[in-house]
Amino acid sequence: MTVLVTGGAGYIGSHTCVALVESGYDVVVVDNLSNSDVTMVESVVELSDHSIGFYEVDICDEKALESVFKEQSSQGCPIEAVVHFAALKSVSESFEKPKLYHANNVGGTEALIKVMKSNGVEKLVFSSSCTVYGQPEEMPVDESAPFLLAESPYGETKQKCEKMISKSGLTAAILRYFNPIGAHSSAKIGELPIGVPNNLIPFLCQVVAGLRPELIVFGDDYPTEDGSCIRDYLHVCDLADAHVAALENHSKSIRAYNLGTGKGTSVLEVIASFENATGEKVPFKLGPRREGDIISIWANPSRAQAELKWTAKRTIKEALGDAWRWQKELVSK
Ligand code: NAD
Ligand code: WQD
Numbered sequence: 001m002t003v004l005v006t007g008g009a010g011y012i013g014s015h016t017c018v019a020l021v022e023s024g025y026d027v028v029v030v031d032n033l034s035n036s037d038v039t040m041v042e043s044v045v046e047l048s049d050h051s052i053g054f055y056e057v058d059i060c061d062e063k064a065l066e067s068v069f070k071e072q073s074s075q076g077c078p079i080e081a082v083v084h085f086a087a088l089k090s091v092s093e094s095f096e097k098p099k100l101y102h103a104n105n106v107g108g109t110e111a112l113i114k115v116m117k118s119n120g121v122e123k124l125v126f127s128s129s130c131t132v133y134g135q136p137e138e139m140p141v142d143e144s145a146p147f148l149l150a151e152s153p154y155g156e157t158k159q160k161c162e163k164m165i166s167k168s169g170l171t172a173a174i175l176r177y178f179n180p181i182g183a184h185s186s187a188k189i190g191e192l193p194i195g196v197p198n199n200l201i202p203f204l205c206q207v208v209a210g211l212r213p214e215l216i217v218f219g220d221d222y223p224t225e226d227g228s229c230i231r232d233y234l235h236v237c238d239l240a241d242a243h244v245a246a247l248e249n250h251s252k253s254i255r256a257y258n259l260g261t262g263k264g265t266s267v268l269e270v271i272a273s274f275e276n277a278t279g280e281k282v283p284f285k286l287g288p289r290r291e292g293d294i295i296s297i298w299a300n301p302s303r304a305q306a307e308l309k310w311t312a313k314r315t316i317k318e319a320l321g322d323a324w325r326w327q328k329e330l331v332s333k
Helices: 011-022 038-048 062-074 091-096 098-118 153-166 200-208 236-249 267-278 302-308 316-332
Strands: 002-006 026-031 053-056 079-084 123-129 171-177 179-181 215-218 233-235 254-259 284-287
Touching: 002 011, 002 062, 011 026, 011 038, 011 079, 011 236, 026 062, 038 053, 053 062, 062 079, 062 098, 079 098, 079 236, 091 098, 091 153, 098 123, 098 153, 123 153, 123 236, 153 171, 153 254, 171 236, 179 236, 179 316, 200 215, 200 267, 200 316, 215 267, 233 236, 233 316, 236 254, 236 302, 254 302, 267 316
Parallel strands: 002 026, 002 079, 026 053, 079 123, 123 171, 171 254, 179 233, 215 284
Antiparallel strands: none
16 A cells, blocks of 8 residues: 655654555655655665655645656556645744645645545544643643643644544545654654754753754743653654554544543653763753743543553653764764
């Protein structure tokens, strides 16, 4: 079965391509390389020892997308399912360019749905985010928690896409990721942050690699045990496996699934765990809160466990060790 992976040259997409190939799927990637490099697709091929199709196409370009579907059919490998990662993902950039985020993320998803329907492709796995929940009232958060006012234009695009997919008539698994971290244990693929990373782990790794002077812990006066924020960090390879599980086990028309470990970890605990995993010291300073940060969130992943037969298997220590190995690989390139 041929699966189209939009955004497959990106961080989570590349790891998912490996997991899909390892599970016996034929993979075709569509990516406009706006936040990635084609070498990542080459590394996926090398890692999985299997060819994958690659089209440098913007998913907002309906005509170009249509020709990908047609080309695949004419080659006798018609697309039968889509795993849809392609989106812009920077929360801070989305405040500066809300229209671009809307056009790319919502417009791109709209175009994809149209082309899927006109080609009779019904199965979709969509990358959503725990950001749709805002700061939930009850923890751990399950899928019945309401969407609160989106905290960023980026978050709003995920809420809008989810609503659009719900009305599309497709068979769709909506995967709400918590905080994906780490890299493939081979250190051949990982996250490629462009510019100054916003997210904790790539920033921390760059500090330890000597590329930045220190990590600022955004807030130590939150109402948590050690005063720093709490998140649910999961290994990107566990996340990749969840997409395979969704393709294989999701059968209901539309269903949302939380993907996390079910365990919350504070920023200070992440630092301690990184030091423990790598033997490296993390230069850090306590600083002011970052605007817009929620205090704490972690998943109740029991629906994914029961229905997708998926559970996060790797530890945070493993994920941090893999993130560090990948960072060292990047520096050596
Ligand atoms: P990423 O930026 O590494 O990957 C996204 C890929 O999509 C990139 O390769 C980019 O070039 C491509 N892309 C963007 N717009 C495109 C377009 N119009 N046409 C074709 N390709 C396009 O990001 P990621 O971390 O791998 O995230 C993948 C998905 O998961 C995104 O939808 C993101 O919103 C979602 N998500 C990510 C996180 C996270 O923390 N990384 C958390 C929750 C949800
Ligand atoms: C994690 C924790 C920071 C950097 C974002 C998006 C969300 C989702 C995941 C896509 C927070 C703290 C960070 C630093 C720090 N993405 N921190 N110093 O904020 O949970 O979520 O990524 O959907 O939508 O908002 O992730 O990695 O930015 O931060 O102290 O230099 O690390 O305050 O508590 P976040 P993050």
